[in-house]
Amino acid sequence: RGRSVPVVNEDGNIISDIRHGKAVDLASGSEASSSKSKCTLCLSTRQNPTATTCGHVFCWNCIMEWCNEKPECPLCRTPITHSSLICIYHSDF
The missing domain is CATH 3.30.40.10 (Zinc/RING finger domain, C3HC4 (zinc finger))
Known part of the structure; x- marks a missing residue:
């Protein structure tokens, strides 16, 4: 089972998850910018x-x-x- 860790922006909104050590953009499913x-x-x-x-x-x-x-x-x-x-x-x- 893959667990994810939410990443929030300054407004407290979840913007991506950390999955397997990589940030994944929730909107696109792609790796987030570094x-x-x-x-x-x-x-x-x-x-x-x-x-x-x-x-x-x-x-x-x-x-x-x-x-x-x-x-x-x-x-x-x-x-x-x-x-x-x-x-x-x-x-x-």
């Missing part, structure tokens, strides 16, 4: 991608600075704390 996503706070390629508990991903420094000023997700306003942020290691998205 280009890295941009941080919605600094608009640059994410550095040290970090997820909030609601699933949104930002640069580590960007979301830490944001959390210092406003302890909520910048996209959906879910309350967050520094200790709830999750750094995503070995990511290439």
Whole structure:
């Protein structure tokens, strides 16, 4: 049985699954692009991608600075704390 892992975009919508180590685009069924996503706070390629508990991903420094000023997700306003942020290691998205 092949298990898949959902990949979500900044809005929390599932955009692809990871199957057998490869990203598969749900719309086309083809392998997804390997280009890295941009941080919605600094608009640059994410550095040290970090997820909030609601699933949104930002640069580590960007979301830490944001959390210092406003302890909520910048996209959906879910309350967050520094200790709830999750750094995503070995990511290439």
